[in-house]
Amino acid sequence: MTAHSELRLLPWSGPDGKPCYLSTDNDSSHLSRLADSTEAIQLGLADNFVTHALGVLDNEETDPDELRALAADLVGALRDTLRVATSRGQRLAPSQPSAQGGEDDLRLPAAAFG
Template identity: 40%
Template sequence: MGDDGVKDGVGEFRLLPWAGAEGKRCYLVSDGAGHVSRVADAVERVQLDMAGELLGHAGDMLADQRATSAQLRFLLARMSESLTDVRRIAESRGARLGVPGGDDLGVA
């Protein structure tokens, strides 16, 4: 039951915005008011800000006919990492809101 953000009598299971060892998901059992929850909120803000900056940079690079394939590949790699972060944030927030499937967006 913990993967879906449901309260378990102790606290709520929250998917954290970072991966653990070997890329595995990290969860926190909390009432949402502790130190780790505040750190997770701050990390989410940074990750979302970075995603916005990457989108702006992508628009600039795509408009620049001089952008090299190496530059575009580098941008695409960073955007892939950012999209992974944003998806994890969406899953975490959806689960905490009680959105059906919030812990699994149904994307393979």
């Protein structure tokens, strides 16, 4: 990823629940690396919750309280995943239309996918 001077949405909220941002032109700074690591952990947890949810939903005898707890976990994981996607989307370089496909032929760089 190249360095940017724009604000980066961090993968955590402040104590009042408001978004936190980082202003740096160094993608290798301690806080940038901490944010990258936190994003990776959040995405891994979301993947684990999906796998767990599939198992719970296959069990016809799942307790309603377990379903409610699972739903809360999934909502939290989805919230974190959306924050990661938003942050990464904001950091993408503006796309250039390809010579062949026009503006409808949008391609993301491999770095956009982690």
